[in-house]
Amino acid sequence: MLAEFGSASRERVFPYLERIEVKLGDVVREAGGVLEHAYFPDGAVLSLLTALENGAAIETANIGREGAFGLFASMYGRTSFNRSLVQLEGGLLRVPSEVLRAEFQRNENIRHLFVCYPETLLAQIQQTVACNSVHTTQERMSRWLLMMHDRADGRLDIHA
Template sequence: MFAVPKPQQNYLLAALPAQALERLLPHLEPVELPLGKVLYESGGALRHVYFPTDAIVSLLYVMENGASAEISVVGNEGLIGVAVFMGGESTPSRAVVQSAGHALRLPGQQLKDEFNRHEEMLLLMLRYTQALITQMAQTAVCNRHHSIDQQLCRWLLLSLDRLPGNELTMTQELIANMLGVRREGVTDAAGKLQRLGVIEYSRGHIKILDRARLEELSCECYAVVRRETERLLPYFPLRRDS
């Protein structure tokens, strides 16, 4: 048995108008999200949306040859499955659990009904979607123009913002798949951060020791995404601890 996640643990659910949340509550189903679980595949119909509470989910684009790269991460600030209320019903990306935890699952039709019914909820969801698009666009730029070292710092910071503590469980192979780079590049970048005393890494376990230094070593992409997230999602308390 796992601890049942609560709607208040997802900041987007907590920010919904009280009447809208009350109507959704009977339909929210607690689910466990183990590491590596695929929530949906590219091109598949989206029948549910997921509101993570203490898990992180990566959205990946997968090429025909199997190569992949992450385009965004979603945690307790949002939801998985924006295509449901944007009218697409499917998406070319794959959603994979990056950090194990829990979520609340909701039938897509329930969300669409509420989205069309409540103007305040519609605005909130659209602002979240704009923040997600900003993250996707900045990730594309970062992957093209910045070093693996900088990309790893950005990725760690985005993940850290969506977790309650300073530790992540993630192998170098999985990080390489997320960033779309060779595993050796991630090994080298992680080794540099460890020698600088920024992280402690051992057997897939990453502990952030110096967040301030991690931000200094990251490219401007993290700051761009952070500013836009703070502007669009004032309900999401981005971390400033070290």
């Protein structure tokens, strides 16, 4: 997603990017947590988990290099609805919410990018729900592995 920023936006936002390394299973943000940064995966893949009343959680989406976690929460000062968990270790680029908020207000192209991305994420969630309701466990696992492979730039280490 960062590749879609225009040159003026890059000049204003990129100096504030901070790269952090994350490990498998790290929690980037708990559900209900305040988001002070937005996170752009750069090698890492994040799973968005929705907590259930019984304490369990289900993956509703995953985010790789194509997306971001915390855009809307950053724009509007909201808390995170989902737990964000590292599914594939690597890097995350994070930027303070106030920097993105200023760019969102200043730049129409950034507004368009940030408003269109949730549609893509919603389509992924809808497809996941549909697949989970009609496909076998093996088919669902195959879909998940393919999605992870795509978001991992073709590198997916699987250990038994």
